[in-house]
Amino acid sequence: MTLVAVIEDDQPTSNQLAGWIRAARPGIEVHQWFTRDDAEAALAREAYDVVVLDIELGRERHAGVALINAINKQRQGTPVLVVSAMPAAIYRSIMKALDAWDYLQKTTFEESDFIETFLEILRVAKSTKAADAKPVAAEELSLDPLWQRTPMWRGERINLPLTAQRILATLYQRAGEVVSYDELFDVVKSGRNRDNVRKHVSTIRDAFREADPKFEGIENVPMRGFRWVKR
Secondary structure, eight states: OOEEEEEOSSHHHHHHHHHHHHHHSTTOEEEEEOSHHHHHHHHHHOOOSEEEEOSOBTTBTTHHHHHHHHHHHHSTTOOEEEEESSOHHHHHHHHHHTTOSEEEETTSOOHHHHHHHHHHHHHHHHHHHHHHTSOOOTTOEEOOTTSOSOOEETTEEOOOOHHHHHHHHHHHHTTTSEEEHHHHHTTOSSOOSHHHHHHHHHHHHHHHHHHOTTOOOEEEETTTEEEEOOO
């Protein structure tokens, strides 16, 4: 059974969100939590398929941030949909950095927007769970094509900015081939020059070496570009 947590301190709003979810997918079990303490206990106890939460709970302005950090620590990969009154222009990027799947600002979306977003998250969550159930080589690099989860290397999270993730994906998808600077310029949205690309590659290497000090998976090809080295 699909299990969803709705963490929202305003009961009418919580009931509305839970009702939309049940109407969209009858049979889904929805747990409603109204305080940070109750939510933290439930998150430690249950393996939720999706978590819908508010940032502000009661008097705790950023309780949702603490809950997302707890989810990332305890249940890595559980998708989180943030529904909050906080300004999206400010908080969407913050939630993205915390690996939240998406951010909806209260009063600015309709039921259809919520349902569409929720069902897409549910679809991705199920496909990800199915993929995770398959045996994976110990050294395999795991990349999320939707950029909602940080890359994984040997079971360790690799924290990278989005542009660095795109460069990494380009190199890895063409493993063994030289990827030219000109090709990497297409991945970099700003600062399309060799120095900037080299800085991004350096950032990638440093991030990998935090998890694996012996990492040597990216090779410089003088005057041409870079190559992901097959080991």
